[in-house]
Amino acid sequence: MNPAFDRWAALAFFAVGAAFVYGSLQLSHTAYGSQVGPDVFPMGLGAVLMLLDVRLLVDTFRLRPSGEKDAKGNQAHLRQFGALLLSVVVYIGLLETLGYVLSTFGFLLAGFQIMERGKWLSSVMIAAVFSIGVYGLFVGVLQGTLPGFPTWLTG
Amino acid sequence: MESLEYLMKGFLVAFQWHNLLFAFVGVLIGTAVGVLPGIGPMSGVALLIPVSASLTAGMGPEEAAASSIILLAGIYYGAMYGGSTTSILLNTPGESSSVVTALDGYQMARQGRAGNALAIAAIGSFVAGVVSLIGLVLLAQPLSEMALMFGPAEYFSLMVLGLCAVSGLAGRSMTKALIMTVFGLLLGTIGVDNVSGVARFTFDQPVLYQGLEFLTVAVGLFALGEVFNTVLEGGGENEKAGKVGKVTLSRQDLKQSAAPIARGSLLGFFIGTLPGAGATMASFFSYITEKKWSKQPERFGKGAIEGVAGPESANNAASGGAMIPLLTLGIPGSGTTAILMGALIMYNVQPGPLLFEEHPYVAWGLIASMFIGNVMLLVLNYPLVKVFARIIDTPPKYLIPLIIAISIFGVYAVQVNLFDLIVLVVCGLLGYILARHDYPLAPVVLGLVLGPMIEYNMRRALTASDGDFSIFVEKPISLFFLLAALLWLTVPWLMKARGKRVVINEEA
Known part of the structure; x- marks a missing residue:
């Protein structure tokens, strides 16, 4: 793995998750005839995404980079x-x-x-x-x- | 046997002349796609969805869906077969499921036995296709009937299991695979909510009300992403294909291959039905089994025909087996079947237990056409192997701009708006960057396709339980699925932690 990229990716996806959670807070909390509104699913997923990114971030510091051939396109x-x-x-x-x-x-x-x-x-x-x-x-x-x-x- | 009766009706559908033509074109294009470097089965199927949509535009909804899915499925298993051609001739597998084929296939080619290797791959694929077809006919009805007893809670948990299975085995890092899955699920929530009619995450932009179109995202991530990868990694230079030689088999070859083909077909079929496992694992396991069972294991890696026959049968059988969860449960087990499922949904045909009841025309027509497709694959490949081998020499100079043009045409022809083209290019860039850093892409598409259904079932279950989440663990079947999902994630993780090598699916 390429830790530098993964760190940035973790931050970016963390932001995406946070944005979805924030967006869900603006949505209605109930739907007609149900206590479960349109906000539950995306909010839950956003939170899971944020947790996973923390895990990825931790991984980038814990795991040694696996000597990747950094064949940057010339x-x-x-x-x-x-x-x-x-x-x-x-x-x-x-x-x-x-x-x-x-x-x-x-x-x-x-x-x-x-x-x-x-x-x-x-x-x-x-x-x-x-x-x-x-x-x-x-x-x-x-x-x-x-x-x-x-x-x-x-x- | 009710199934047999339906199957006969399915053959009547598949034998209509235009469906024969669709199957033929599908298999032909699929083989070409499998042979061409830079486009795999997933991008091939994604690219051809818009084309098949416009080809079937004049037909009734049922016929159009049947014909399109026949064409697309043809591309799927054609590509599976085509990939082995490059493995054998060039030692560069067209897709990951034929990586193992290269081990012995390329050695055979170097010994001047490329023709034998290609022929046994064709025969093995054919036998495997027939075996998985029989399995499909036997299992489709009972599985659908069982799935009909599921309520929303069971469905929700089953789909979670499907997603976890795919994420647990995709790519090198499970964290990354899970991130991609959740990301796909989140993308699926964009647009007007089906249940409440509330617009979510649309920023009041009318183009977003429909949500991100699955087709656009899939073509972008896979087709454009791979094209960008080819350009940037300098895969533009051509390798010359080896000589094919005589396409014949000796009696000795057939005798040595018969048992591996039989074992590979059965093994591949069962692995294929497991979500997330798929063709790559099937071919890998088949190779290991053959080597273990062989009386002369030292021949493997040096051009043993069993090393081609077994894995090639297994990966084809797996692609047939993968159709079972897709058609009976509505759960795609791999990236390509997720794309097929998206195509079916585009035609308003919902794969799942009701498919066989509501759309027998589509379901059984597809099953029967898979059989015909396999016959065509055999007939086509035996004499045309040399022609296909020459496709490898297509200069990338023309290939790459043409793939871009086809992607743009395909998306524009179906969506008719520029916004989707912008999404397409963005997804292409994203696809390249993410794939390059080992973020698997198949889970994104899987999440995007399954997302709305998971949410719908979750909310239905929660509405019934008055918002109480414990409904998912109180129902025994649902609990079983969730526990299985948990196991699917923890077992590979534990094995990795203990330093064991875990077979993973790079792409399927």
Whole structure:
């Protein structure tokens, strides 16, 4: 185990448990026809979570770290991941403005290039086949709902 | 035999051409998912829920539920099988239940007997599938009838037992597993309370009234989490798969494998029915048993075919056995069955003792299709082993962005709102970070799925007892379940404390 991380995680989950207990205190204590209100279950669980976190915290001091290979993703992987995450966020942000086909095509093209530079032709082909194919199948054949093309494009 | 009659009706459902197609597609995709590095059975099933939901959109509710669950179950056992292919060819198990297969399977591949190993894995899986099917048919009815006698207090305690069993055996630290379980249960309380209609923890945001969608959380934690892990840990580089060679079996191979397959199937089935135990433990135990019973234990680890036949049968039988608590009691014993259960609930089909009465079409259709699925798996895998072996070579360059795109499509297609996509990405990040530090993820999903039902039964029981908590220990069956839950937590803990190695389920 990685004690530093576990300590932070214990604190974070402790806060989550406390937040749920606090939130439960604001809820009604009874329900119609029953003495048991909607607050009992989350409050109990919140308290259990807090207890478990204390236990985890104690464990981090008691147990020796088990010489974990601290293979921190090296810088290149971290940059790659950052770029990929950024493109996912941009993709989600543009999904409803640009429509499914355009935003998906853009995201896939960017994603392929982030993973490995080059091979533009096959990247463009796969991205196009996936985005148009999924849209055509889902909206055209299965009658599902996906954002279409932006109005400024279709007029 | 009433069960047999129902089973026949189930076969009529499963033999409808579109259900045959669904089973086929499920098994095919499942095998591919099992073979592909970076997506396991859990993320495979989670990813395909939205796809199956849209495929079945035009059907009536019963048929849609039956067809979807047939497809999803196909993915489940297809993936179980596919995972063994990578174990044998690459020495990198696709999922944890085929870790043991790699011990002897990879050695066989190095001796040029990869074809034999793959073939015996296919045959073993098939036999095991049939054995667990028979068990399911025999046990389903009596178990459901017994469960019908349970009141809310018994149900509450039974579900607590299910959760404790899974937490007690998941991951390296029980504290962490319990934290994750409780965290999942808490996430399940977000939204409008079913009993009183009060909005809880929603901060007056309308998007939260429905609560966190289980599908979004599952796809985020498993599919995206694994993708992020692959990118960050630099799992992007491909390994070349070994040559498959001839896919044949000699009479000697069959003779050596027959008994291990039979033992593995039975052992796997019974371990599979225990909540929390699951396929990984089943394959592990089968391997130990075979080694112990073998006349030449020194052959193990050096390419003994029994070391592939036994565990492979056991892990497949376990995935069939895991269906029993899910279908008859409504208690998923593993992460994947929790996801299957969530899918059933999405279709308004509540797994549990009433399933066989209220939705015989779905229940028996699924059971029959598992049999057909196993036949397909055998037919498909025997000639196609070489094709599947080549899927391993799919460049991650394309694979990873495509998995992300499928996740986003899947969640958006079902939820049609951007909030869920944000939850998806957050869960993906959370899934990566937590899994990397040995916080097991399956209990979160299990908690999220079971949470509302546990609470509902708890409150019903407490309403009946006028708020007196002792009702849970006064009823003998309920007390028994709670004591069993306590044992399930304390025994592994005691064994660990005494320095014994405990077999744990990394993921199932």
